Amino acid sequence: MAILMFAARKHDLISRQYKYQARLQELTRKLSDMQQYAANIADGAVSMFDMMNTPSSMFGRTMMYMTYSHNMAVQGAQMNFMAMQPMIAQQMAQMDPNSQMMYQQWIQQSLYKQERERIAKMEAKLLNEQEKEIMQEKEKIESQLKMIEAELESVREAEKKGIESFAPKYVG
Helix, strand or coil: CHHHHHHHHHHHHHHHHHHHHHHHHHHHHHHHHHHHHHHHHCCCCCCHHHHHCCCHHHHHHHHHHHHHHHHHHHHHHHHHHHHHHHHHHHHHCCCCHHHHHHHHHHHHHHHHHHHHHHHHHHHHHHHHHHHHHHHHHHHHHHHHHHHHHHHHHHHHHHHHHHHHHHCCCCCC
């Protein structure tokens, strides 16, 4: 009877071990995909090359980031430009119309770039938090796997001793 209990426990432990290993592999892949995504958006913009090198699991997030970052950067740049308008008007007072137009475009492009960088930093911070959560879960799983392995070893030993105790003893 004890042998059957050991066999059942061993089977349960091996099953749990496989589940934890599968989850650990899934987390490792997710972490790798997130790191590739983070590298692709590190400069605040997403190019066609970046899109082609984005892992398929992060494609939707990359598309969302591309749209969101552009729209928010345009909106933020416009708001900042409007707030700066009195100061810009003073600076352009002595400029010819062509120079005024070029100066305004330069300011708008600079503001847009600053907003894209700000949004990229926000996304990097979010990714950092998600990476920490994944790393914590991986550590817990690795700890669980070590405990399972230790228990599995002791169950195998006990099972072996149980089998040996039932073996016939021949006296000759």
